[in-house]
């Protein structure tokens with residue numbers, strides 16, 4: 001039987017293990033392929049400055065995933081998940097036409 005004290009001692013270890021598992025998952029997460037049909041449809045580019053400005057006139061200089069509302073990492077993270085591309089990471093310097101400036 002686990003006492004309350006033992007449980008309290010185990011809790012931080014369980015949290016640290018969960019964080020480590022999460023970090024390992026993040027490192028293994030694939031990047032969005034700009035040639036993926038969904039990425040093509042959204043005009044996704046790994047380098048925001050290479051956005052097709054003729055096809056996507058909403059693009060404005062300075063826009064990039066790192067400052068987008070749908071970017072699920074910190075602006076300083078090199079890449080992070082995006083709500084539109086489940087299970088994959090987008091680069092902080094990437095861009096797509098669904099860009100919404102973070103509030």
Ligand code: SF4
Nearest residue numbers: 065068071082096099
């Ligand atoms: S929705 Fe935002 S974070 Fe996701 S790919 Fe487009 S610009 Fe990047």
